[in-house]
Amino acid sequence: MENPASYDPGLYFPRPVVESRLARRLKQRSKLFVVLGPELTGKRWIMRRVLSGEASLRAIWIDVRGVNEPSDVARQIATGTQLALPYRVTSAHDLSLAVEGILDRPTMILWRHGELFYESQRHGRIQVRHLTREWATAAAYHDEFSRLRQVILTSRLWDPNYWIGVSDETVELPDLDARETSELAACLGMRVSLELAERLNRVVGGHIYFLRLALQDCAKGLSIDELCKAPLHPRGPFLRLYKQFATMLNNATPEERADARRLLMSGDSPRGMLADELTQRGVIASGRSGIRYGIFEVFLKEYFSR
Amino acid sequence: MTPIITGGAIGPGDVYIERRADAQIFEVLRKGGLCHVISASRTGKTSLVLRALRRLKQEGFRVGHIDITGVVLATKDMPGGTERAVFFRELAKRVNSTLRLNLDAKEIESCTDPAGWQRLVRHLRELQVPIALALDETNSLVEIAAKYREGFLASFKSFDSDRALSGKSSVGLCLLGYASPQALMTRRWISPFNVSKAIYIDDFTVEELYRDLMPELEARGMDNAREVIDTIYGWTEGHPYMSAKLAELATSEARNAEETTAKFIDRLVGEAFLKIEQSREAVLDYAVKQIRGGDLKKELNRLDLYRRILEEKEVDPGSVEEGAELQLSGLVRSSGQPPRLKVRNRIMATRYDISWVEGLIDATQKARPFREAMEKWKAGGEKESELATVTKIEAEVEAGSSWDLSREEIRFLGRSVAQIARAPRRAQRIAIALSFVAVIVTAIAAVLVDYKVEEREAAVRDSRVAVAERDEAIRARDEMVAARDKANQDLNEINGRRREIEELAKRCRENDADARAKMDEIALKLQRKQHAALIESINEAANFLANVYDRDHVLVTKLRGSAWYLAQQEEGFSVCSLQLQSCSTWRSRLESERDQCLGSLYRSDGENRACRGDLHACRVDLATRTTERDSCQASLSTCNGFLSTCQGSLRTCSNSLQTCQQALGTCPSNLQNCLASLGTCPADLATQRTACANICAATPQPAGCPCPP
DSSP states (O other): OOOOSSOOGGGOOOOHHHHHHHHHHHHTTOSEEEEEOOTTSSHHHHHHHHHTTOTTSEEEEEEGGGOSSHHHHHHHHHHHHOOOOSSOOOSHHHHHHHHHHTOSSOEEEEEESTTHHHHSOOHHHHHHHHHHHHHHHHTTTOTTGGGEEEEEEESOOSSHHHHHTTOSEEEEOOOOOHHHHHHHHHHTTOOOOHHHHHHHHHHHOSOHHHHHHHHHHHHTTOOHHHHHHOTTOTTSSHHHHHHHHHHHHHTSOHHHHHHHHHHHHHOOOOOSHHHHHHHHHTSSOTTOOSOSSHHHHHHHHHHHTO | OOOOOOSSOOOTTSOOOOOHHHHHHHHHHHTTOEEEEEOOTTSSHHHHHHHHHHHHHHTTOEEEEEEHHHHHHHTTTOOTTOHHHHHHHHHHHHHHHHHTOOOOHHHHHTOOSHHHHHHHHHHHHHTTOOEEEEEEOGGGGGGSOHHHHHHHHHHHHHHHHHHHHHSOOSEEEEEEESSOHHHHOSOGGGOGGGTSEEOOOOOOOHHHHHHHTHHHHHHTTOTTHHHHHHHHHHHHTTOHHHHHHHHHHHHHSOOOTTOOHHHHHHHHHIIIIISSOGGGSHHHHHHHHHHSSSOHHHHHHHHHHHHHHHHHSSBOOOSHHHHHHHHHHTSEEEETTTTEEEESOHHHHHHSOHHHHHHHHHHHHHTHHHHHHHHHHHHTTSOGGGSOOHHHHHHHHHHGGGOOOOHHHHHHHHHHHHHHHTOSSHHHHHHHHHHHHHHHHHHHHHHHOOOOHHHHHHHHHHHHHHHHHHHHHHHHHHHHHHHHHHHHHHHHHHHHHHHHHHHHHHHHHHHSHHHHHHHHHHHHHHHHHHHHHHHHHHHHHHHHHHHHHHHHHHHHHHHHHHHHHHHHHHHHHHHHHHHHHHHHHHHHHHHHHHHHHHHHHHHHHHHHHHHHHHHHHHHHHHHHHHHHHHHHHHHHHHHHHHHHHHHHHHHHHHHHHHHHHHHHHHOHHHHHHHHHHHHHHHHHHHHHHHHHHHHHHHSOOOTTOOSOO
8 A cells, every 4th residue: 555645534544532632723723733743654644634624724735845935835825725825925025925815714734744844954945934933923913824823744853942932732643552453453344353453563563554554465365463473574565665764774874874773772863864764754753762663673673684 | 711822922812921021011112112021932022022012903003023033034145245235125024014014115125224224213203103013033133244233233222312302202112032132232332222121021920820820720620720820830930931831731631540739740840841851842952052052161150150059049140141141041030139040940950950060060171172172263263273183082072972062063073083184294194093083983972872881992992092003103203203313413423523624624724824825815816806706797786686676666566557457447347247237137127028018019909909890890880770760760750740640639539528528418419429529539540540550660660669569
């Protein structure tokens, strides 16, 4: 299963705890909050699910990957929503005026790939990053901007204080536990006992995407027991992912590989660019030591045993 | 449920705890004055001023809030010389848009320096519209060049003078930030902070919390709200952000069944502030970054002062600068009369206790040579001669295990090591390269990860080996120095022997006096000849040189003139180039406008032709319809004629009818006669009606004709 590009309610796995926290934020009209979770853990889907219950709120999705200048944000707004912006945007200030012009009703801007606000030194992107703070502050006194809310979807917090200064909360997506894994299996038409789900969680970890992959492949013939014994089974879903992981490590510097080995041996978190890459994928978690998901431990062991 | 905001500015409808500063700032802005709010981060500066602005807006003020960081960001990556212009122009644009002034575009474009900004502010005053403007995050101003930053800030002093002279002002200005006035203004005699009103934000009192926060907690179903507030206050002593955060957590987190209120709050404090990683909590991260960093000496002074405060509980502020800086970090506060510095609250005292500060002082001291070398290097314009030596690097490595190197420090370390590796002497290079390997290995280990004990010992063994080899290289060098000294000694011996030989030669010459005398005579003659020739040649050379100097002088003068002329030409050329560029730009712009005009002209022509065609068609249609109308009118007049005739007949018949009716009353016998005469009238009328109908039928009925068919 590839990561679906668009939200499919039929494939959505309900996560009531997180959904209620997000719904609370919407109900309290939070100006800005952050949704934190590794890639492929369903941040976007959860937000779509929660927003589906807010018909009066207009949602505008902005992908930071396509933002190099403030005018790129304007372009994404125009193409995504068919709104006519009242200003020609050439600077950050113009973008503020243009966004103000469309705030005739409650609006939420959801910034995807928020970690990219810090990845480069592109000046235009830094200006847009600052605008998110300005708009959150303006919401407190400005009539139009009081109708604007923002959500930053990010796989890591580079500088947690940047948005913590203006955000009401950072909602971190929790990992699935054994019970939820069992429920996920039921959604996929499988009966998985709690004990088996625990075993699968230990081997793979609570990453929803990986669990879904494992369960889907298990539905096609490979048993969970076989997968737990040999996670990199040729008929399993993880061999391909392992190869991608190995390529990433092959492209790293020797010092970074040594850091990765140390992570495996003693749980010490690496630093620098490798740490960012690993946090984004979910191998490690910000501020915590050790490997986050068991499947990555399998990958690292396999890689360093060669 | 009213939200308790813990991040960002508090808006209308959120829980807000009013303080003394609220009334102060409102009054100053309402009267059109100048004020500043300088305090640590997360104390509610922005919420304070936004609340005042909202109140003023309700009173008819035009209000605006500008984040200076955005203005500073707009100036980044600008070509040299334009940064200042972009800063002021951007500021003017934001003032215009946030206050909705609709200023002339030329007025905004002309605001390119502090004088332009002052003109703008005076213009705002002349508008006679009450205005309140807040400039937030003034700490961002430290990133721009001091020259125009100070000019910009000094303009506020003029603003205040103008206000004093005119007696009244309709423009209130407020500066907010967490940078101290000393950091922003080095020339203190023109600092606006001398004349603006300082608004101090105090922490909440417990009474204020009872008044404004307790109702919200009770509304959320908390029975022992007062006890919760007391416990929170015991930890935070009214710190705005911390109190709000704990209150929010107290209402959202579940309490365990056997947990007392105190234990519950203690648990929340632990999770939110004591056990959390520092970088994940803004107020803690900010406090530590403020107390560390900057000048090494001042950092040590700040740490020392903080340690004293922890030990003595209350300290006289003493040195104003470090005390003020510590207050701005948020770790300490000043209270009481006379003012005493003490730790901000129990949370700060618990997390950043004496062992923490002593460890920090120790690490800073160990890294002192390195830090001092780095500061000297930065002050000297990053010259290579100021890079660190091996000794200083080793000192840093020793302190490195508890030192989190900043990027600047890593850059300095890297360049120092690279320079050492390029050292000219071979013996030194070998020794230092070995040390470089050892130093780099241990430096990278200390910066990147926390080594385990055996790995660290292995690194130390390696470095010891490297140091031993370095010592060996130093010994080799010493041997070479000894060899050189020996060679010098030999040389001295040789010189001595040479002198002896000269002595011998001298004695030989003295013994042979006659021969020597003759030789001297010949030599003297020769010398005189040579001397004369030499003098002659010297004179010739002097004359030649004089000529050369003269020519040279002329050439130099000409060259200078040429250079000046060339510089003038180049300047003129660069001016011409700029003018040409701007002309090209204008030309291209005009061309595009011309193209647009041509395009619209063509379009207009086409439309014009189409209109003409339509007009012609309309005229034709109109002529046709006019003809039809005329014929219709003719028919209508004919019909009217007939109608009037019919009406005349009808009147006649009516009269006849009346006569007959009169007669009928008297003579029924005449009735038949009357009826007979009446019978002819409808017949006549029918005849005439038929005639009319025949005429109408003969005439084509135009569209819209009211006559029935």
